[in-house]
Amino acid sequence: MSNDTDMEKIIEVTFHGRGGQTAITASQLLAQLAYEKGFIDAIAIPIIGAERRGAPIQAFTKISRNKPIKTYDSVVNPDYIMVFDTSLLENPRVKESIKEGVTLLINSAKPIDLSLFPKNIKLYLVDATGICINRGFMHSSGPILNIPMLGAFGKTTGYYDLKVMEKVLKKEFGENRLEKNMNVAKDAYESVMEA
């Protein structure tokens, strides 16, 4: 559950993924989810360059319960980090972003060696790729990881639940795709584990 008790604090999240793994959309959906849940402000900040499928990409989301967010700058000291691809854990930019005290949510079917990280890291694992393959939740070049990752994030943080996800996903992607979206969200919500 959420480890921040300061209601004034702006909660900052960093997303690390590869082009095509839908991390940018995840950052936007998180802003929507938080706003729907009653946070008064939220901003999704994708870092846009000349990304291609497979290239490392980064996005940030800031959410705030009762204070307007006035910054547009990158997140340097995130409260949470979502890693969509374990191969990115070797990436210097990703390594550098993982600082003492952060909560990590990693898409992985296998255990992760905690000694890789600085002290005081909270680590959660969810097999988002496995969930997508199992449910056939794929796009042209791979699994659509954002929905299960956000399902797991909702569970680990307590910021929003599946009901809020249902509302936002219906609004964003329509009634037709709702069941598919909710299936993977639910699978991840129920299976995410603290390592």
Added chain:
Amino acid sequence: MVEATNDFVQEKETIVIKGNISAAYAAKSARVQVISAYPITPQTTVVEKLSEFVDNGLMPGTQYIKVESEHSVMASVITASMAGTRTFTATAGQGLFYMFEMLHWASGSRLPIVTTIASRGAAPPWNIWADFTDVMSCRDTGWMTAFCATHQEIYDEVLMSYKISEDYEVLLPKFVAYGGFILSHTSKPVIIEDQDLVDSFLPPLPDEKGWPHLWIDPERPLMFGNLIMPSGFYYEFRMKIHDAMIRAKEKIKSVAKDFEKTFGRNYGNGLIQEYKMEGADVGMVIYGDLALQMEQAVDDLREEGYKVGMVKLRYFRPFPVEDIIKIAKKVPLLGVVDRATAFGSPTGGPVSSEVKTALHEVEGTARILPMINGLGGREVTLEQQKNQLKILIKLNETGELPKDMLYGTYWDGLLEVK
């Protein structure tokens, strides 16, 4: 006048959207009748969203014209506007430069065209990130130019723009500019207003007679924009454009007041917006997205006990000379931050040069420290902006100037050249 019909349906709602989508919703809310478009990063999703609206029947009657270049975009918007319609387009950077020739045709014909600019750096090297040099380069085209600091302000400013531009005393085209990617591609909650309320705020759409100074009638063909001898009224037309631009200041102020009354959101006096300038020792003049982040920097330093304030500049054209003078009488030192270049100008920055000009020969006004930052989208952090304010405090207290000055201007955030 044309009666507004109820087929443009919009109930007030708050949605988390990108700045570009906010611009598209504003054009829809304003019931624009003709859109012409050519895609260019980072503007593309504005006209993409509008094409979706039109295609899905959400903008019945609106003509969407796809063309092969930005030059043709402006040509088609100009002719549509001449025929007496409310028009919209969006562009950025190189696209705006390609459009440049037609910009004068729009202002010279006194057409109330509104164009959003998701500002980006001028190439080379190729650059698609926030830098207002694109829109600043259109300084002398006779287009009004406003900046937005928030996603909401994009929506709001487009609505205000039609009311200002279409005023018979003004009749000038207008740019609404915001930082590429920083606003265009980030998402935030935006209030989309009730259609009836927007209809009551905006002037009615032009009727078949069109704008008051132009009468296009196939039964009575006339030529427009043809050659005029030096002894003709060319000179006088130019003077009238300047006159309209200066008189637009009062209109901008009254529209901002109307806007606040109708929708409840305040944008200062329309031309500028002061923030914590009361009791300030030093102040910062800043525009665009960085103005919002500077508010946070001011908040943080105020909490630390520093008496700092800022002024969000909302307009570059017309330039709010009188307001700048007033501000410059409140404090002994003003920083002016540009995210744009004016090569070879007095300061290198378009707005800081303008501020210095405004204060020239006005006694008892602030010393100016011009600053440049964030060119080509170079990130400007909150910490950096707090440091800019501290530079002002230091200069004010000790007379010490920062390092990295180039011909009297502080270029912040440069890479070290080894």
